[in-house]
Amino acid sequence: MMQRLLGIMLGLCALASAQAGSSFEVTDNSREAYSRINPNSTPEQLSEAFRGRSLFRQSWVIAPAKDIETTGLGPLYNQLSCLSCHAKNGRGQPPETPQQAMRSMLVRLSLPGQDPHGGPLPHPVYGTQLNEQGVPGVPGEGLVSVDYREHSITLADGETIALRTPLYRFADLQYGPLPADIHFSPRVGPPVFGLGLLEAVPEQTILQLAEKGKRQGVHGHPNVIWDDERQCAVIGRFGLKANVATLKQQIAGAFIGDMGITSPLHPEENCTAAQTACKQTLSARQPELDYAQLKAVLLYLRLLQVPARRNLGDPIVQKGEQLFRAIGCTACHTPLLTTGEFLELPILSGQTIHPYTDLLVHDMGEDLADGRPDFQANGREWRTPPLWGIGLIQRINEHSYFLHDGRARNLTEAVLWHGGEALSSRQGFAHLPTEERLAVIRFLESL
Amino acid sequence: MTHLLHALVWLIVGRNKPVRAIARTGVSGTPNAGNAPPLLSPGGLIPAYILLHALAWLIVGLCANPALAKEKLTVLTAYPEDVVSRYETAFEQTYPDIDLAVIWKMPHDALPYLKQPKQGGVDVYWSASQRNFMVLKQQHAWQKLGIDRSGLADSLGALPLVDTDGYFCVTEMAGYGFAVNADYLKKHGLATPKTWQDLADTHYQGHLALPVPSRVGFAPMMIDSVLQQYGWEPGWALLSDIVANARLVESGSTFITDIIGSGERGIAPTIDFFTASAAANGAPLHFIYPEPVAYSPAHIAIAAASQHTDAARRFVSFVLSDRGQKLLFHPDIRKLPVRASVYADKPDHYFDPFSETKAHPVVYDPSRASPRLALNNALFDRLFSDHLQRLQNLWLQLRKHQQSAKADQAERLVKIRQLLTGVPVNAAKAETPTLQQTFSERSTDKKAEAEAQALEQAWSKEIDSRYAEAENLLKQLGP
Numbered sequence: 001m002m003q004r005l006l007g008i009m010l011g012l013c014a015l016a017s018a019q020a021g022s023s024f025e026v027t028d029n030s031r032e033a034y035s036r037i038n039p040n041s042t043p044e045q046l047s048e049a050f051r052g053r054s055l056f057r058q059s060w061v062i063a064p065a066k067d068i069e070t071t072g073l074g075p076l077y078n079q080l081s082c083l084s085c086h087a088k089n090g091r092g093q094p095p096e097t098p099q100q101a102m103r104s105m106l107v108r109l110s111l112p113g114q115d116p117h118g119g120p121l122p123h124p125v126y127g128t129q130l131n132e133q134g135v136p137g138v139p140g141e142g143l144v145s146v147d148y149r150e151h152s153i154t155l156a157d158g159e160t161i162a163l164r165t166p167l168y169r170f171a172d173l174q175y176g177p178l179p180a181d182i183h184f185s186p187r188v189g190p191p192v193f194g195l196g197l198l199e200a201v202p203e204q205t206i207l208q209l210a211e212k213g214k215r216q217g218v219h220g221h222p223n224v225i226w227d228d229e230r231q232c233a234v235i236g237r238f239g240l241k242a243n244v245a246t247l248k249q250q251i252a253g254a255f256i257g258d259m260g261i262t263s264p265l266h267p268e269e270n271c272t273a274a275q276t277a278c279k280q281t282l283s284a285r286q287p288e289l290d291y292a293q294l295k296a297v298l299l300y301l302r303l304l305q306v307p308a309r310r311n312l313g314d315p316i317v318q319k320g321e322q323l324f325r326a327i328g329c330t331a332c333h334t335p336l337l338t339t340g341e342f343l344e345l346p347i348l349s350g351q352t353i354h355p356y357t358d359l360l361v362h363d364m365g366e367d368l369a370d371g372r373p374d375f376q377a378n379g380r381e382w383r384t385p386p387l388w389g390i391g392l393i394q395r396i397n398e399h400s401y402f403l404h405d406g407r408a409r410n411l412t413e414a415v416l417w418h419g420g421e422a423l424s425s426r427q428g429f430a431h432l433p434t435e436e437r438l439a440v441i442r443f444l445e446s447l
Numbered sequence: 448m449t450h451l452l453h454a455l456v457w458l459i460v461g462r463n464k465p466v467r468a469i470a471r472t473g474v475s476g477t478p479n480a481g482n483a484p485p486l487l488s489p490g491g492l493i494p495a496y497i498l499l500h501a502l503a504w505l506i507v508g509l510c511a512n513p514a515l516a517k518e519k520l521t522v523l524t525a526y527p528e529d530v531v532s533r534y535e536t537a538f539e540q541t542y543p544d545i546d547l548a549v550i551w552k553m554p555h556d557a558l559p560y561l562k563q564p565k566q567g568g569v570d571v572y573w574s575a576s577q578r579n580f581m582v583l584k585q586q587h588a589w590q591k592l593g594i595d596r597s598g599l600a601d602s603l604g605a606l607p608l609v610d611t612d613g614y615f616c617v618t619e620m621a622g623y624g625f626a627v628n629a630d631y632l633k634k635h636g637l638a639t640p641k642t643w644q645d646l647a648d649t650h651y652q653g654h655l656a657l658p659v660p661s662r663v664g665f666a667p668m669m670i671d672s673v674l675q676q677y678g679w680e681p682g683w684a685l686l687s688d689i690v691a692n693a694r695l696v697e698s699g700s701t702f703i704t705d706i707i708g709s710g711e712r713g714i715a716p717t718i719d720f721f722t723a724s725a726a727a728n729g730a731p732l733h734f735i736y737p738e739p740v741a742y743s744p745a746h747i748a749i750a751a752a753s754q755h756t757d758a759a760r761r762f763v764s765f766v767l768s769d770r771g772q773k774l775l776f777h778p779d780i781r782k783l784p785v786r787a788s789v790y791a792d793k794p795d796h797y798f799d800p801f802s803e804t805k806a807h808p809v810v811y812d813p814s815r816a817s818p819r820l821a822l823n824n825a826l827f828d829r830l831f832s833d834h835l836q837r838l839q840n841l842w843l844q845l846r847k848h849q850q851s852a853k854a855d856q857a858e859r860l861v862k863i864r865q866l867l868t869g870v871p872v873n874a875a876k877a878e879t880p881t882l883q884q885t886f887s888e889r890s891t892d893k894k895a896e897a898e899a900q901a902l903e904q905a906w907s908k909e910i911d912s913r914y915a916e917a918e919n920l921l922k923q924l925g926p
Contacts, residue, residue: 031778032728059528059551066555073551080551083528088779099543103532133548136568143546147486167486185489370489405489 022351024197025308031396034089034193034389036305040347045299052300055293056082060259062135063284072288075138075281076131076270077260078106082297085189085258089304090389090397092189094166094406098147102132105406106258107144107168108185109178110372117226118375119243123182125175125274129257130184138277139174146186148407153416156431161416165367166407175274183372183379187240188406194388195238196302198355199247200348202340203235209334209358218331218421220360220384225375229265237359240404241374242383248298255289263289302345307389309354311446320443323436327428332384332421334358356387356447365419368403380420391445411444412437517546520758523560523569525553525576529779537774538765545758554579561588561750570753571762573618575745578817580615589614589748590756594764599786603800604809605675606742608785615748618766619775619782620800622742623669625735626704626722631713640714642737643673647688649846655693656706656715659832661824662697665718665743671816671823672741679877683830684868690831691842708732718743719798720781727778736798741811742783819877821886825899826870829906837914841867844921859920866917871906 026036037049059080060073079085085092085104092104107130110120122128126141134140148164155161168186170178206222213220225236227245236242238250252265260270267287271278289297311317324330333356342348361381371379382404390411394400400410408414418426429437524531535547550569552560554576560567561583572579583589591613599616601609609616625640632639637654640646646655660666674682694712696703703715704722708730722734747766749759765771772784776794784790787801800809816823831838845863852860876882885902888895 028729030727030729035728057528059531061551061553061556065552067553080531080549081528084532087529087532097540097543100536100539101546103535136550165488167488169486183489184487372489 022197022306022353023347024194024305024351024353026305027308029307029310029392029395031088033307033392034191034304034396037300038303038305038347041303045303045347048296049300049303051293052296052298055289055297056300060261063282065284068285069290069293072261072284074133074135074260075278076141076275077133077135078129078131078258079103079133080259082192082254082259086192087189088396089193090191091393091399091401092406093397093399093401094146094186094188098145098169100145102144102146102186105186105188106130106132108187108372110183111179112181112183114373117228119226120183120372120374122272123178125272126178127270127272130170131260131270134278135281138275138281140172141175142173143171144186145169145171153430155437157434157437159434161412163413163416164407164409166405183370185370185372186405188401188404190240190385191389191393192301193304194306194353194355194386195247195250196304196345196348197306197339197351197353198237198357198359198386199302200339200342200345200351201237201337201353201359205337205340206235206237206359210360213331213358213360216328216331218362220332220358220362220421221376222359223361223375223377223381223383236375237383239374240382240385241377242359242361243374243377247301248294251297251301252289252294255294261289262287263294264291265294299345302348306353306355307392309446310391311442314442314446316439316442317446318443319436320439320441320446323432323440324443327432327440328425329422330356331425332358332360332362333387334384354388354447357384360384362422363420364422367419368417370404387444387447389447391447411441415440517544518755518758519546519548520570520755520762521548521550521568522571522573522762523550523552523557523567524573525551525557526573530782533774533777533780534766534771537770538762541765541770542758542761545761547762558582562586566750566752569750570755570759571747571749573745573747573766575621575743577744577746577813578820580610580746580748581814581817583748584610584612584614588751590751590753592616592747592749592760592763593756594760594767596767598788599767600801603742603785604739604804605812606744606809607812607814608744615746616763616767617744617785618747619772619784620742620744621665621782622719622736622740622798622800623665623672623716624719624722624737624740626707626715626717626725626732627735628707628710628713628731629733630731631707631710635713637713639735640737641735643676643685643689643716646692646714646716647685649692651692651714652843652846653692654713655689656696656703656712657689657693658696658703658715658717660820660827661832663703665721667820667824668743668813668816669716669718669741670827671813671820672811674823675811675815676739676741679874680870683826683870686827687830687838687868688842690835691839691846695832695835704730704732719783723778723781736803739807739809739811740800740803742800742809742813744785744813745782818880818883818887821889822872822877822883825886825903826872826906829903830870830910833907834910834914838867841914841917841921845917848921848924856924859924863917863920866913866920869913871909 023040024038028036058070061071062073063071065071073080094105095102108128109123109126109130110128111123113121115121120128130141130144132140132143146166146168148166150162150164152160152162210221222235223242224233225243225245227234229249234245236245238244238247244250244253249265252263255261255263256266256270262269262283264287269283335354335356337353337355339348339351361377361383363380364382369380373379402408402414403417408417415429416426531549538547554574557574558579561569561572627639635654637650658666660670673686677685703717704725706712707715708725719734722732726732747763753759769789772786772789775782775784776797783800790799790801849860885895885898889899
C-alpha cells in the first residue's frame, strides 16, 4: 500500500516537473498543437502575432496586384507561402514518387570552396538554392526528382528493417548545366515552433554543452558563422546546419530564398547576373516584406508554444526514456535547457525547456553526409534537431518522414540512419531486445 | 542489354569511382533521351549495392523517355495553401505526366490578369468568385469544359451547379449560417437560432455580431441570400431588425469567430469553414446551418487561350472526381462536395447539402446576386453602418413601446416600423442593369463613382428624413 502511494506520488512529481517547465509548453494533442500562440502575451503582442500568422499563412502574389502588402512572389521561387514547406507549422515531406515535384522540400547548392566569410560558395548562375518555379516569363531553374533504393539491415533480435537511400535527378536546368563537382543538399521543411525559445538559449550554454560533450567523448561543436547583419562571427543556431544566427535572419533568408520576397535584410531580388529575365522583372515594392511585417512574423514564431509531453505515467514511456539516456542519445539530444535573459522579448527569458537538442553540429557519418560544408559544419555534420513535438508529426502532418531529407519513413529508421559519433547509440538501439526498442520509440512518440 | 548493364556496373563500381553530380540541360517539356540526367547522391559517394540498382534504373531511363519531361498546366486560384497543396499532390499522383503550376491571385487581381494577352498563360481558373466567371464568359474568355459530368447534378435547388452554356461549373460549396457559442447562449438563456428570422427576435438584442458586406469579403453574398430568401423589401426590413440586435464587424485582425469565441457576443452569421477552422483552433464554437441554407459556390473554367486543353480537362475532371471531391472532407479544407455520391463516405456529423435540400429546398441563386452586390453594399452602409447608434436606439424605443402598446398607438407603431425598415430603392429598380453597373463599376470608372455618390446622397437624405420622422413619432408616444 505504502509502495503504491509512493509510486503515485513519484508519478505526480514527474508529471509536475515535466509540466512546470515553461509557460510555453501547451497541453494539446490536436492538429493545432504546433500553432498555439503563448496566451500570456500582451494584447499588443497578440495582435502583432496574429498579423504575423496571417503573413506566414499567406499565399504570396506575383506583381502587379492590388494587395501590395502580400505581393512580390519571385521572380524565382520554390513555393508561394511559408506554410507550403511548414504545413501546420510542422514538417515537410519528400515526394513519394520520382514523378512528383518537391512541394515541401528544396535543394541547396554550392561549389567547392568558401565565400569570403567562410560560408558556402554560391554557384555563379544558380546561387545557393535551386528555385524550381519562376513567375510568367522567368523560367524556373530546373526540376529535381527523388527515387529510393532500399537495403535491409538485421537487428539483434532478428528483425529486418529496410532503409531507403535517396537518389536525385536534376532535369530541365534552364540556365545551363551544373558542374560535375556541384555540392547539393536536399532538405525538407523543419517544424517552426519553439524557435524563440532556442534563440533565447544563452551562447554560454551552447559552449558549455560542447565542453560537456567532449568529456563524454562526443565532439559536437557550435557552428561559428558570419552574421551579415551585425558584421561579425557568431554562433549559429538555426538551419539544419546551424548556419544562421538569429530567427529574424532565418525568416528573412527563407522569404528571399524560398519565395523570392525581398526584405530589409535582403533588399535585392534573388537573381544572378546570368538570369536576365529574372533581373528584368520589376519588384512589387522595395522591400516586398517591410520591416513591420518581418517583425510581425518574427514575433509570431517566437511566441509559438511547444507541445507538452504526453503519457508521462506510461511505464513503457518511462522505460524508453531510461533507455534513450542509457544508449547515449541524450549526449546530443539534450533533454533540458534553460533560456537566459532575452531582452527583445522578456517572456522568453528564464524558461525551462525540453527541446532535446544541444544546438551543436555533430558528425553523423557518411550515410547521412551531404558533402556540402557550411561555415564550420563539414559535409558530414548536422545540427542536432530538436525532438520536442516529434510524437505529433504523424497526427499533425499526416506522415512520418524524418531526417533532413525525409528518407526515414518512421522513427526506427531515423535512429538506424545515425552514424558518425552517434554510431554507438545507433548500435545500442539496434542491439536492444524488441520490447525495449519499442519502448524507446514509445518514448519518442511521447515528446 | 544485360551484358551492357553489367559492363557499365563493373566500370563504375569496379573502379570505385565517386559519382558526383553531373547535371544536364533539357528543354522544358521535351524529352531528351540522350541526355537523361543521372542519379545523384548528396556528397557524391553512393554505396556499391545502391549504385548497382541505381545504374540499372538509369539504363532504363536512357532507354525510355525521362520521367521529368512533363506538360505544364497553369492554374490560377485564390485557394489557401492547405487546399492547393493537397490538390497538387493528389493530382500529380494521378497524372504524373502533368506539371501543375499554381498562380495565386485574389479575385480582384485575377480579373485583370485573365484579361491579358494569352490570358497570362493561365490554363485553368479555379476560384470562389462567381462574378469573375460571369464577366469573363461575356468576354469569351472560356472554352467549353467538355468533360464527362456523369454523377454530377446540374443544380441544387435554385443553385445552378453548371453554367447553362457549359463554360464553367461549381466544384465545391461553402454554407452560410451562424457561428454559435453554446456557453454564451446558455449563460444568457438564449435559444439556438434556426433561421435568419429568428435573429430578429428581441431576445437576441446585444448578442449578435454581423459582418459589414462592404468590408468583409464573404458577407455580400450572405446578405443577398437574405434578400432572395425573404424578398427585396421584406429582406431589408429583416436586416434592419437584425442590425438592431448586432454589433457590426468590419474586416481586420478581429475576425467574426474571435468575437463569438471570446464570448463578446454569442451568435454571428458567417461561413461554415471559418467556424470549423476556429473550432479546430480551440474556439468554443459550433456552426448552425439555417433552414434553408444558402451556399457560396466555387467554380472552375478552362481559359480560351489555353494550349493545354486536354491537361486542363484532366484537372477539371480530377477536381470533380470521387477522389478530388473527397479531398474536400479533409479537416484542413472542410468544404461541401458537389458530387452527391461522395457523401456516402463523409466523416461523422459532416453536413450533406443534398440531403438537407430535400427538407429545406435551396432558394438562393448567387448568379442573381452577383450583379447587384455593390448596390447592396452601398445600401447596407447608408441604411445601417452610417446610423448604427441612432438606428439601434430607435429600435430599442420602438420595441419598448410595442411591449406596452395601447390600442390607439398601434397604427403609429406600425408607421414607425415602416420608417425603420424601408429601403430607398424598390425591388424593380434594384434589378435595373444601369443602376447595378453604376455601383459595380464605381471603383474603376469616375463617372460611375460620381453617379453612385449622387444617388447615395439622395438615399442618405431620405434615410435621415425617415429616421428623423421616426424619432419625432416616438417622442410623441412619450417615454
